Amino acid sequence: MPVIVFANQKGGVGKSTLAVMYANHLSGVKNKRVTVWETDVQKSIYEQRKDDELTWGKENMKYDVHYIQLDTLQNSEAMMVEAKEVYKDDIVIIDVPGNITDNYIAPLLIYADFIICPYMYETKVLQSTTTFIKVLKKLKKMFPEVMNPKILYVPNNIDPREGTTKELEQRMQVDDIFRKNGGGEVLPKIHQRADVKRLNTYMNTQKQEYISSACFSQLDKHILE
Ligand SMILES: Nc1ncnc2c1ncn2[C@@H]1O[C@H](COP(=O)(O)OP(=O)(O)O)[C@@H](O)[C@H]1O
Ligand SMILES: [Mg+2]
Structure with a gap:
C-alpha cells in the first residue's frame, strides 16, 4: 500500500490536521488498514491520541500512531524502507x-508515493510553498531513479465567504502555478x-467528513484505485 507524506515547509497550514482527518476517513469510512507516523x-497527534485512548479506550482505536524522531539521514531512509516493506x-x-x-526529511520526500501539500492563500504561505516546490524539484533532479511521487496540493483553511472577483482570480492564478510549476494536481x-478544530484520532464526525468530502473523494481516487 502507498506511503503518503503530508508536507510543506510552512507551519500551521494543516499538515497534522489533514493527516489525522484522512487517516480517520480511510480507517473509519473506507475500512482500510492505516498507520500514522x-x-x-x-507531537500534537501523539498527544491527542493519548487523550483519545482515555476517552474511547485503547482497544477501540482503528489505527496506530507512532512518534518517530528523525535524527540521521540513515534513520530516515531506514524508516521509509520499513514503511514500504514491513508495513506493506x-x-x-x-x-x-x-x-x-x-531535519533529515529529504528521504521522506524522496521515497514517498504521495506528497500531500496543504497551503493557504496568504503571501507568506505561498512564498514558503513555492520554496517547497523548488526543494522537491531539486530532489527529483538529484534522485531521478527513486523519486517519483504524485504531488497533490490542498487549499486548506479557506474562508467560506466568497472572495471578491479579484481574490478568486488570484487564487486561480496560484493554483495554476502549482499545477504547472509544482508538477501536481x-x-x-x-x-x-470550527468542526475541523475539534478533531480526534478516533473517528471523524459527520460534519468533518462533509467538510472534507470533495477533497477526500478525489484523494481516494488517487490512493485507492
Ligand atoms: N480547515 C480548517 N478549519 C479550521 N481550522 C483549521 C483547519 N485546518 C487547520 N486548522 C487549524 O490550524 C492550526 C494549524 O494546523 P496544523 O494541522 O497544526 O498545521 P501544521 O501541522 O501544518 O503545522 C490548528 O489549530 C488547526 O486546528
Ligand atoms: Mg503539524
Missing part, C-alpha cells in the same frame, strides 16, 4: 515537520471550520 517534535499491507501516513532544511479546497 508522526515525525514532528511537537498498511497505508502509511507520515506527518512531516515544517522547517525542511535541517490541485484538489478541491477545505474550508475554515
Whole structure:
C-alpha cells in the first residue's frame, strides 16, 4: 500500500490536521488498514491520541500512531524502507515537520508515493510553498531513479465567504502555478471550520467528513484505485 507524506515547509497550514482527518476517513469510512507516523517534535497527534485512548479506550482505536524522531539521514531512509516493506499491507501516513532544511526529511520526500501539500492563500504561505516546490524539484533532479511521487496540493483553511472577483482570480492564478510549476494536481479546497478544530484520532464526525468530502473523494481516487 502507498506511503503518503503530508508536507510543506510552512507551519500551521494543516499538515497534522489533514493527516489525522484522512487517516480517520480511510480507517473509519473506507475500512482500510492505516498507520500514522508522526515525525514532528511537537507531537500534537501523539498527544491527542493519548487523550483519545482515555476517552474511547485503547482497544477501540482503528489505527496506530507512532512518534518517530528523525535524527540521521540513515534513520530516515531506514524508516521509509520499513514503511514500504514491513508495513506493506498498511497505508502509511507520515506527518512531516515544517522547517525542511535541517531535519533529515529529504528521504521522506524522496521515497514517498504521495506528497500531500496543504497551503493557504496568504503571501507568506505561498512564498514558503513555492520554496517547497523548488526543494522537491531539486530532489527529483538529484534522485531521478527513486523519486517519483504524485504531488497533490490542498487549499486548506479557506474562508467560506466568497472572495471578491479579484481574490478568486488570484487564487486561480496560484493554483495554476502549482499545477504547472509544482508538477501536481490541485484538489478541491477545505474550508475554515470550527468542526475541523475539534478533531480526534478516533473517528471523524459527520460534519468533518462533509467538510472534507470533495477533497477526500478525489484523494481516494488517487490512493485507492
Ligand atoms: N480547515 C480548517 N478549519 C479550521 N481550522 C483549521 C483547519 N485546518 C487547520 N486548522 C487549524 O490550524 C492550526 C494549524 O494546523 P496544523 O494541522 O497544526 O498545521 P501544521 O501541522 O501544518 O503545522 C490548528 O489549530 C488547526 O486546528
Ligand atoms: Mg503539524
